[in-house]
Amino acid sequence: MLITFYVAAAIAIVSTVLMITRLNAVHALLYLVVSLLAVATVFFILGAPFVAALEVIIYAGAIMVLFIFVMMMLNLGDLATRMERAWLSPSAWVGPAILAVLLVIEFAYTLGSAGRAELVHETAPKEVALVLFGPYLLGVELVSMLLLAGIVGAYHLGWSNPKERESIDALESDRQRAVSGGNLVRTGTGRTAGAAQRDFHADVD
Amino acid sequence: MLQLLWLIPAIPFASTLVLALFGRRMSQRMVAIAGVGSVGLSALISLAIVPASLASGTPFTQVLWTWIDVAGFRPEIAFYLDPVSLLMVVVVTFVSFLIHLYSAEFMEDDEGYARFFAYMNLFVASMVVLVLADNLLLLYLGWEGVGLCSYLLIGFWYKDPVNGLAARKAFIVTRAGDTAMIVGLFILFHTLGTLQIQDLMHLATVHWAVGSPYATAAAALLLGGAVGKSAQLPLQTWLPDAMAGPTPTSALIHAATMVTAGVYLIARTHVLFTLAPDVQFAVAVIGAATLLLAGCSALTQSDIKRILAYSTVSQIGYMFLALGVGSWAAAMFHFMTHAFFKALLFLASGVVIEALHHEHNIFRMGGLRKELPIAFWTFLIGGCSLAGLPLVTAGYFSKDFILWGAWTSPQGNPAFWIVGVIGVLLTGLYTFRLIFVVFFGASRTPVTHRPHYRIIVPVILLATLSIVGGWFKRSLVTFLNSALPPLSEVHVSRLSETLSSIFAGLAFLLGLGLAYLFFLGRPEYAESLMRGGFMRRLHAFWLADWGFDWLYDRTLVRPFIWIATLNRRDVVDNAFTAVARWHQAAYYALSRTESGRLRWYAAAIGAGAVVFIGVILFT
């Protein structure tokens, strides 16, 4: 048991450190996934199978996948890697390193003065459920509202209005027409032909 | 009738207010009526009060209201009428009236007509308050008021910065004296508990012995104030430069009235001076030294008004000499005659200046005897009175009285008498030098302007008074001696009064003769005298007022300006703005932390978290 724990912990730390220092974002994401899986293993060893499963399913399974989708949408490529190389000079690591060391010292001090403890028992999912829908019921409701807010916010921020986009493009094309010396009466952007586009320009002219 | 006493300062003061507020909208005629009429009314009232006051025979006090009432300090607005103040009030208001009438025509072309009369009326009101004041605080109020009006009127033509400088010089120099005076008032109040003059005099004789240090200190400080206001040594430098003001101002303020305020102060507080014989001796010494010094300086000047200014300084020196030897009535008598003939001289010189279109240099005037007969005869009468033409003129009687007192009084001294006689010689010399150069000889500048009745009447009146004023000597002295200690004639051995008068008369004739010789008869003697190097340097030295201006410039003005330039950035002010600037610096520093960069904020959060954890763990 203990060996599994140490190995999983080591994997978690190493993969997190690797994740931080990568230049390519996708590589970093994949290392993060590994780290999360290792932490799930640690949870399992600690006697919390419910959270271990939750960690894999939601954290590694949903959130990280979301990240990867967004990265794929952005489609940055080589340019991004070169920019990262330019940005990541060794001197950029000095401040964070100092802060991290200080934190580790405080952490070690806290743990050291706490004393040893033995693993008591494994808490089954049933126990968790009883506690969740018992004393922490209010918290559950609030979390559901938080998730609702998250959904609405994400939807709103993510949705780009087609009319909005069209009007931006129309302004661009107006400028193009002015530059080329076009007649304002003449409809049509010159970018897309067809009378179907005429409706979108009505309010701009 | 005596109840009308308060109207004497109140009417000119009301006129000042009216002219200050509405003067711009009033026609020149209205302004003249208000300005001259108010002082005229005051003069009438003061003349009307004379018989009532003589009849009552005791000093009259009129209390208007209590000014301050704090912890036992209770000065009131109260007027005190006794022979001394009655004489001063009558002379001041009457001469002021004549000068106001004169200036109604003299200042006709000036755009500041209403402003001029407002200032002059304020001056008359302040001077009357000073003279009639029952307590030293009210006197100081009038003292400051006349100082203010002097400043305003010297710098009347403010558009020329030179006039502003002269006004500031007058104010600052008299300020030095005023500061000494207020310290003297502090001492008097602190030791005797009151500032009411009559009470003070009584308490002083009760509590202090002759030669007491308190009396000496208070008297010396009051003397400082008097020296400043009356332009005596060492504070006489402001009066010649004060001639930058209009001629009526010079006549009224710097000849007849304000400069005699110091004499009045000493006469009023004469008890203090008798209690401090050293200070009284100092008064006499200052008077004697000043009269010689100013006389010598007057001999070299070429500006007509400056000659008259130095002459004023010299004559007030005579008054101080009289006060110093204990001949109080003589000082007041000389004040009266001096007011008449000096105002006359200034007004006549104003006629000359106006006629020659603002020419001040006497060596560019000449031969005005035929062109301006009125100016000539009145100037001649005034000059003779100033120099002391025996038996005819008022000035002779008053000056003679002073010389006699300088010899016979217990505090008198033959040295003082000799100095006085030399002063008579000098006075005759510079006066007739002035008359001969201006009115005789060839005409150098043509006459462009002649005076009319408003100018002619006052000068003729003053000329008459300069002659007849002396005939009332005996009754006047008796009158004054009911309020001031009479002159005790002690040293009668070697000189009698007649002999002293004869010496004075001889000095006058010698002065007249020398002036005739050097400036009319044989001018080449004067030129040959001036060719010597020593004489030229002496001439320059006397022309520069015995180097006092140079001395003050080197010892006071330049170090002060040097210190002020050291403090250019104003240390004290910086101490206060440092607070504001520190705040601003802190603001800039703090606003720099709001950089708008997310990484910076995150780093700050991280560092803050580390610090907090550390604090919780380790403390």
Next chain:
Amino acid sequence: MRRNVIFTLMSIEVMLNAAGLAFVAAGARWGQADGQVMFLFILAMAAAEVSVGLALLLRLYHLFKSLDIDAASTMRG
């Protein structure tokens, strides 16, 4: 500090994970289920935060055409 926004968001996930790990360990030490419940809340919060954060990231990219978080620093001073 890294300038890429993606890395910032990823680092936030790591931190939340670490906090959750601490809670679970504390809960396991006393054998109670409260630690796991806390971790659940943290997880839910992380999910909401990630969705909104990534949406913002997309808008940022759309506006500035780069993923540099220093590009959006006009709210200064």
